[in-house]
Amino acid sequence: MRLEKDTLGEVEVPEDVYYGPQTARAVDNFQVSGERLPAEFIKAQAAIKIASAKANMELGKLDTHIGKSLVEAAYEVREGKLSDQFVVDAFQSGAGTSQNMNANEVIANRALEIMGYEKGRYDIIHPNDHVNMSQSSNDTTHTAIHIAAVETVYSSLLPAIDELLVILDEKKVGLMSIVKPGRTHLQDAVPLTMGQEFSGYFRMIELDMKRLLEAVDGLLELNMGGTAVGTGLNAPQGFSKIAIREMNSITGIGFRLAEDPFEATQAAGSILACSAALRGLAVSLTKIANDLRLLSSGPRAGMGELDLPAVQPGSSIMPGKVNPVMAEMLNMACFQVMGNDTTIMMAAQAGQLELNVFTPLLAHNILGSIRILSGSISSFNRKCLSGLTVNTERCAELAASSLAIATSLAPVIGYDKAAEVAYRAHNEGRTIKEVVIEMGLLDDHGVEHLLDPMELTGVKK
Structure with missing residues (x-):
């Protein structure tokens, strides 16, 4: 152990770790779930530290040698090299102060190593004075959620939705000549083709994607330099513009400064809107999964219009039974996203006065929803939707009757x-x-x- 000190006194910290006393306190205080904020959030935090250090150096506020070491250390964090050092529970101090200090301490201690000093030499590089310069947990945690959500939607969720749309479009076109009975109220209705049914699915997802992109546009606003309440206290003139420029260079994304830093500090409207779009996508996916389960029911005592790929045995007691497990998985993933949205709504409305303190919960749930939808859609595409086939004789028989x-x-x-x-x-x-x-x-x-x-x-x- 090494003995470190913060404003509350001395704290023992394991010798081999990069985090410091405030993180150690948080680990002891918040023994809640064993869950951590996801890697995407840590990656976004690192981008903020890089952009901030570069802006502070350009404005002459941060020593160049220290600043370059901070940038190098933060890039290592962004690349995932120090991921095991982010140890604070997802359910933690309000406003993500513990999470922000975890990042500040890890980057400070790694930068000290880069400069040839031992960990804990905060007289040389200080987590607050240097790593957190021109920042507050109150603006950086909000900002990290926005960055992480946008990056993850772009890198994971949109490709999965694109693939889903391609497959649905193929089904829409390829199955247009197969007639089948329509059903309303789960009762017989006038005929349609299987392609027409899938055209409905295609358009549902197409519209959901449009709404998601509109919501993501709101997340492109970043509260960089708002500091504690939006006034920009302790951030030098010009910091925000330089920091957002550097952020765009780091991420390759066209982020922009929040139009009103006070709104960006105390509210969570863009996160709420994104979650609502994810919930809408989950609702559509649930409807599609439910339909496929119904249409493939059988094989002898159900509708039997579709045959879903058999990916695993379906029963521990009934030999030969095969279940629509991929559609069931998609249902469960979507239910979780709907629950996450309710949590986000509760957290967004619970902010008080100048700050919404529930940002760790917002981060945990919005990024969880994006991750769950990305994985479930991708798996569903590969293991179910792309390989489903139509029982044309069964469809024709039911349509005629x-x-x-x-x-x-x-x-x-x-x-x-x-x-x-x-x-x-x-x-x-x-x-x-x-x-x-x-x-x-x-x-x-x-x-x-x-x-x-x-x-x-x-x-x-």
């Missing part, structure tokens, strides 16, 4: 007479076509034209 095709008779013989045909067909266990012919309501040409399921879909043969 559907009582709802009597709908096409209403303009010719009237609603009441068409309903009589449907009831009679159902009660006698016959098709609409058989009853119409027996009752002599249409000639052969009329029967073939009006009661052809494909004709009713509006798709040209």
Whole structure:
């Protein structure tokens, strides 16, 4: 152990770690979940420290030798080389002060090593005075959430959604000629094609992606230099503009300064909007997963219109049973995202006066939602959606037997007479076509034209 000191007194810190006394206190205080804020957040924190150090050096506030060592150490953090040093529980001090100090201490001690000093020589490089210069936990934690969310959406979630859209578009086009019964209220409805059904799925996800991109645009605003309450106290003139320039150089993303640093410090509207977009995507995915589970139900006692890829045995007791496990997995992932959104809503509304202190919880949940959706969509794409096939004979059989095709008779013989045909067909266990012919309501040409399921879909043969 090495003995270090903060403003509350002396603290024993393990000799081999890079964090310092405030992190050690936090580890002892917050023994809650064993969960940590994700790597994406740590990576974003490091970017803030790099950009801040460069801005402070350019403005003459930070010694160049110290600044360059801080930048080098922070780049190592951003590359994940010191990930095991970020040890504070996700459920921690408000405003992420402990998390910010964890980063400050790790970067300070690594920079000391780079300069040839022992860890803990805070008289040379101080976590607060140097690493945290021109910053506060109150602005950097908000900013790190924005950066991490944007980077993760761009690198993981959007590619997964793009792949999903490509597959859905292929299904939409390739299955347009396969007629099947429609269902509303889980009851027989007029026919449509499998391609038309998938076109609905495609457009749902396309719109969800549009809403997500609109929400991400709000996250491009960063509260750099707002410090404690938005006034920019202790940040030199020009710091914010230089820091945002450096941030864009580090990330390759077009971030911009928050229009109002007071809003950016006390509110969480952009995070809330992003979470709402993720929730909307999760709702659409749940609907699609539920549909696939229903349409593939069987193989003999269900709808049986779709065959999903068999990826693993389905039962520990029933031999030969195969379950729609990938759709079930997607359901569970989406339920978690919906729950995360509720937590984000509660945290966003609970901010008081000049600061929302629940940023660690916001970070934990928004980044968790992005990660869960990215992984679940990607797995679903590869293991289920891309390999599903259609039981065309089953679809045609069900479409022909559907009582709802009597709908096409209403303009010719009237609603009441068409309903009589449907009831009679159902009660006698016959098709609409058989009853119409027996009752002599249409000639052969009329029967073939009006009661052809494909004709009713509006798709040209």
